[in-house]
Amino acid sequence: MGRLLPFLLLIALISGTAAADSFYLAVDVTSDLGGANFTPWNVARNDSSTYSLELSLPDGTPVNGLHRMDGGDWLLSLAQPADLGGLTFMSNDVVRYDPINGSYSVYLDGEALGIPAASRIDAVFLEGGDNGTLVISFDVRTELGSDIFLPGDLAEYSAGGFSVVLNGLASGLPASANLSGADKHGGAFLLLFDASVTLGGNSYLPGDIVRWDGSSFSLFAADPNWPSGSRARAFCMLASPGDVLPGLTMTKVTGSPKLQLTWQPSCSTAAEDYGIYEGTVGAWTSHTAIDCFDDLNDLTEIIAPQPGSNSYLVVPYSVNAEGFYGATRGVGIRTRGLTVCVTEQDLTPCP
Ligand SMILES: [Ca+2]
Ligand SMILES: [Ca+2]
Ligand SMILES: [Ca+2]
Numbered sequence: 001m002g003r004l005l006p007f008l009l010l011i012a013l014i015s016g017t018a019a020a021d022s023f024y025l026a027v028d029v030t031s032d033l034g035g036a037n038f039t040p041w042n043v044a045r046n047d048s049s050t051y052s053l054e055l056s057l058p059d060g061t062p063v064n065g066l067h068r069m070d071g072g073d074w075l076l077s078l079a080q081p082a083d084l085g086g087l088t089f090m091s092n093d094v095v096r097y098d099p100i101n102g103s104y105s106v107y108l109d110g111e112a113l114g115i116p117a118a119s120r121i122d123a124v125f126l127e128g129g130d131n132g133t134l135v136i137s138f139d140v141r142t143e144l145g146s147d148i149f150l151p152g153d154l155a156e157y158s159a160g161g162f163s164v165v166l167n168g169l170a171s172g173l174p175a176s177a178n179l180s181g182a183d184k185h186g187g188a189f190l191l192l193f194d195a196s197v198t199l200g201g202n203s204y205l206p207g208d209i210v211r212w213d214g215s216s217f218s219l220f221a222a223d224p225n226w227p228s229g230s231r232a233r234a235f236c237m238l239a240s241p242g243d244v245l246p247g248l249t250m251t252k253v254t255g256s257p258k259l260q261l262t263w264q265p266s267c268s269t270a271a272e273d274y275g276i277y278e279g280t281v282g283a284w285t286s287h288t289a290i291d292c293f294d295d296l297n298d299l300t301e302i303i304a305p306q307p308g309s310n311s312y313l314v315v316p317y318s319v320n321a322e323g324f325y326g327a328t329r330g331v332g333i334r335t336r337g338l339t340v341c342v343t344e345q346d347l348t349p350c351p
Contacts, residue, residue, distance in 0.1 A: 020221060021185070021320045021344075022047045023209070023237050024054055026063035028079075031230040033223075040079070040233065047319065049223040055099065058084065064091065065124030065136065066181070066234035070242060071351045072269035073098050075107055077121035077136075079233065091120035094134070108134060108157065114144055123154065123182040123192075125236060127165075130351040133158055135165055137179045139194075151178035154189070171212060172199060181209075181235040186344065188213040190220055192235050206231035240348035241316040241323035242268025248314055253302055262300040263314040266323060267350035271316030275341035276301060277325070281309040285335045287325070292317075292341035321346035 023046055030039045033051040038044045040062035043055035055074065057063065061084065065077035074097045081090050085104035089095050092110025097103075110121065115138075123137035134157045142149045144162055149155050152168025152175075166189055168177060174197065181192030189212040197204050199217040204210050207226035211218045245264035253260055261276060274294045279287030291301055303312075313334065316323045321344040325334035336345060 020048045021237065022318070023183075023221065023235055024066060024068060025181075025232045025235040026066055028062070028231045028233040029229070031227050033227070034225070043074075046221070046223070049225065057097075058082070063234045064120060064122050064139075064180075065094070066236045067125045067183070068236050068239045068270070069126065069130045069351070070239045070268040070270060070348065071130050072100065072239075075124050075126070075134075077124050077234075079120065079122075090117065092117060094121060094124055094136070108136075113157075113160075113162075116142060122151075122178070122180045122194075123234070125183045127156070127184050129240065129348045131349075135182065135184075136162075137182060139178060139180070150175070154179065154182055166212070172217070173197070180231070180233055183235065183237045185237050190235075190237070192232055194231055194233070209235060238318050238320050239270035240268055240346045241271045241318045241321060242266040242348075242350050243324035244271075244274070244314050244316055248312065250312065258302050258304050259312075260300060260302045261312055261314065265299060266316035268316070268323070270318050271323065272318045273297075273316075273341075274299070275315045275317055275322065275337075276303060277313040277315060277337050278303070278306060279311045279313070281311050284311075286338070287311070287313055287334075288338040289341050315341070317342045320344060323347070 024043050025046055026043050027038055028040055030037055033044060041057040041059060042053055044051045045054040061082045062079035063076055064079040067075040076095045076097055078089055078091055087104055090110060092115040094108035096105045096107040119142040120139045121136045122139040125135050126132045127135055135154050137154050138149055139151055150168055152173040153164050154166035155162040156165045177197050178194045179191055180194040183190045191210045191212055195206060207223055208219060209221040211220040244266055247264040249262045251260050275289050276291040277287040278290045291303055294301060313325050315325050322342045
């Protein structure tokens with residue numbers, strides 16, 4: 001990853017615009033994406049329509065809902081029942097997959113909550129980080145108690161029950177529209193549909209990701225070479241980059257004015273690199289990016305300090321966003337740098 005990031009940032013600098021946000025997706029039929037085939041049980045990572053294999057589930061496990069947790073686990077729903085790790089999961093369950101241990105567990109038991117067996121969960125995400133609120137969608141009209149959820153709605157699970165957090169009809173979706181994937185990013189909903197849809201006078205294709213900010217729809221991401229006949233059936237954004245754990249140390253390099261900074265990893269597995277910021281002691285909003293790449297990915301860098309009394313911060317980031325500033329939490333959220341390594345910031349709390 002250490003080499004991919006500079007490449008992507010270089011593209012962004014050359015083009016003069018921010019690189020498109022990266023995300024994960026799964027397709028409904030085996031599809032050629034950027035020259036490689038992906039099956040419905042593959043999770044692909046999309047970096048500006050360049051695709052790489054991120055996760056491969058057992059054959060016959062078609063992904064329907066997809067969410068990446070900051071701690072590295074995946075939340076999944078399945079387009080058909082499957083046996084995974086000795087457990088049988090139905091299409092109205094949410095599965096938690098730990099890719100380090102290769103283990104599966106029940107995150108949401110659909111039957112126990114009264115979700116009809118015929119109602120497949122077709123979108124899944126957590127709002128507010130790994131300890132946040134689960135949000136789902138169904139693929140058919142679903143009655144739970146006295147509540148009715150349409151395929152274009154998003155429902156959150158809280159205190160043992162579901163409530164609508166995105167009302168499709170009230171937001172301007174056609175009654176026929178089915179949300180087949182969703183996430184939240186920068187305060188807006190990102191939505192995927194299982195068929196072409198016209199919203200606010202604009203047409204969107206099954207591979208497009210549509211942004212809904214509460215008042216209007218806009219195109220968030222589209223691959224101009226998306227294969228006809230394929231749908232993206234699930235997608236999610238990269239997890240949040242988090243905050244470095246306490247323990248930043250500075251040592252003088254022997255026989256040199258340079259300093260060696262060594263820091264702890266981020267609380268989140270989504271930190272892909274780290275930015276070093278230098279400021280003037282006492283001027284707590286003066287910090288500016290002096291090095292945006294942890295060469296060798298070894299959580300240490302040697303820097304040439306400016307004259308005077310300086311302070312240093314290390315900020316984790318992904319291609320999409322920077323995380324928190326500061327080596328310790330509990331000191332308040334520091335302001336962003338005067339120059340930054342990544343344009344966006346994501347302050348989702350650590351797991
Ligand atoms: Ca789906
Ligand atoms: Ca749906
Ligand atoms: Ca390094």
